[in-house]
Amino acid sequence: AQSVTQPDIHITVSEGASLELRCNYSYGATPYLFWYVQSPGQGLQLLLKYFSGDTLVQGIKGFEAEFKRSQSSFNLRKPSVHWSDAAEYFCASYNFNKFYFGSGTKLNVKP
Amino acid sequence: NAGVTQTPKFQVLKTGQSMTLQCAQDMNHEYMSWYRQDPGMGLRLIHYSVGAGITDQGEVPNGYNVSRSTTEDFPLRLLSAAPSQTSVYFCASSPTTGVNTEAFFGQGTRLTVV
Numbered sequence: 001a002q003s004v005t006q007p008d009i010h011i012t013v014s015e016g017a018s019l020e021l022r023c024n025y026s027y028g029a030t031p032y033l034f035w036y037v038q039s040p041g042q043g044l045q046l047l048l049k050y051f052s053g054d055t056l057v058q059g060i061k062g063f064e065a066e067f068k069r070s071q072s073s074f075n076l077r078k079p080s081v082h083w084s085d086a087a088e089y090f091c092a093s094y095n096f097n098k099f100y101f102g103s104g105t106k107l108n109v110k111p
Numbered sequence: 112n113a114g115v116t117q118t119p120k121f122q123v124l125k126t127g128q129s130m131t132l133q134c135a136q137d138m139n140h141e142y143m144s145w146y147r148q149d150p151g152m153g154l155r156l157i158h159y160s161v162g163a164g165i166t167d168q169g170e171v172p173n174g175y176n177v178s179r180s181t182t183e184d185f186p187l188r189l190l191s192a193a194p195s196q197t198s199v200y201f202c203a204s205s206p207t208t209g210v211n212t213e214a215f216f217g218q219g220t221r222l223t224v225v
Binding site for chain 1: 142154159205216
């Protein structure tokens with residue numbers, strides 16, 4: 001069965017520091033991969049998605065993610081974190097009409 | 112453009128009561144789905160539909176029913192609520208397949224069963 005793993009439950013970074021959130025997927029073929037962000041009490045908003053082609057994808061709010069087939073990873077990065085980035089982040093994969101979500105990583109931003 | 116609309120936003124039920132969570136989308140998406148979100152478990156798929164008249168079970172379907180009579184609406188029914196169904200429920204819609212697919216989410220329904 002397909003699955004998505006986010007090994008970090010909580011991450012704290014200082015404002016202005018760089019950020020990397022980890023995501024690993026398990027699927028034989030190249031899956032469709034996504035990163036979503038959820039602010040408290042809100043629904044999920046799409047940050048970026050990967051289907052094929054260039055392994056580095058750009059998203060909204062200055063986020064990017066890199067697909068590495070050899071490591072089965074799709075890590076999310078941002079060069080300089082803003083206080084408004086504090087939220088929960090979900091990695092997801094899609095195949096055969098189903099989205100599979102990771103358990104989420106909560107990001108805390110220190111002033 | 113409303114997107115995906117869920118009602119109600121909050122609900123408290125007593126054990127054994129039934130209720131329907133409503134979900135409507137105005138994007139003409141064929142695919143709709145229901146998830147529950149519990150702390151530390153991400154979003155788990157309850158039921159999904161690939162078009163009007165077609166539904167299928169997801170990862171955690173027990174205790175829930177769905178139907179899809181129109182493209183726009185995909186209600187989730189709790190037949191006999193249990194405390195284990197206390198959760199935040201999200202409805203999502205998406206184009207069926209292909210490179211443009213992505214899930215568009217509603218704002219969620221926070222359900223408490225006492």
